[in-house]
Amino acid sequence: MVNSYDNYEWFLGKDLSKYNGKWVALFNKKVISSGKNALNVLNEFKEKYPNQRPLLTKIRDKVSVL
């Protein structure tokens, strides 16, 4: 199993622009679930990997001022 930091580094180097505007749950250097609603994305991940902890993030698609 890929450790958390390696999964984070994979995320940093990966072009995920095809998921722009969506939430994604990542695990073991793979996108496991994605969608517009964060809770649904998390629930879908948990159905597949009930005992694991995903890397969850929104793929921002616009120039942002926070």
Place this chain on the structure above:
Amino acid sequence: MTLVYKFKKEKLTDGTLVSRPRILVVLNGKASSIEVPALIDSGADITVIPESIAMAIGISMSGEKSKLYAYRESNDVVSSSVNVTFLGKAGRQSVNLKIPVLVSLSRKGCEDEEDIVLGIGGIFDAFDITFKKSQNRIILKKTNSILSMFKLK
């Protein structure tokens, strides 16, 4: 202890490339935990978490309600707190903090929630933070500041 993170190049829908400072943290709720490559923002007074995430991992929503103002927009929020673990490259490298957060309430009929943003409160007193964009490094050095009021240990 020093933790090192990186910027992520992100391609926006209009083709623009931006680099955003993202650091690896674990949000620990009462129900579950998630890892987040969170944006760290020295312009944000406090950390903000969307309501759906707060509910999913079990963050209390019983705090004071208020407004969060960002540029020209505002949003309803609830005050809370969360235990955060800052993860380093080596497995043994981690720092636990309890930080104040605002939970951003969802707007009715709107699924378009924002990402998790780490702000100043509870974090910038606990770490000296250096952004080295040219070297693609974000360095968090743990301090011993007594201002780190939300520190767990």
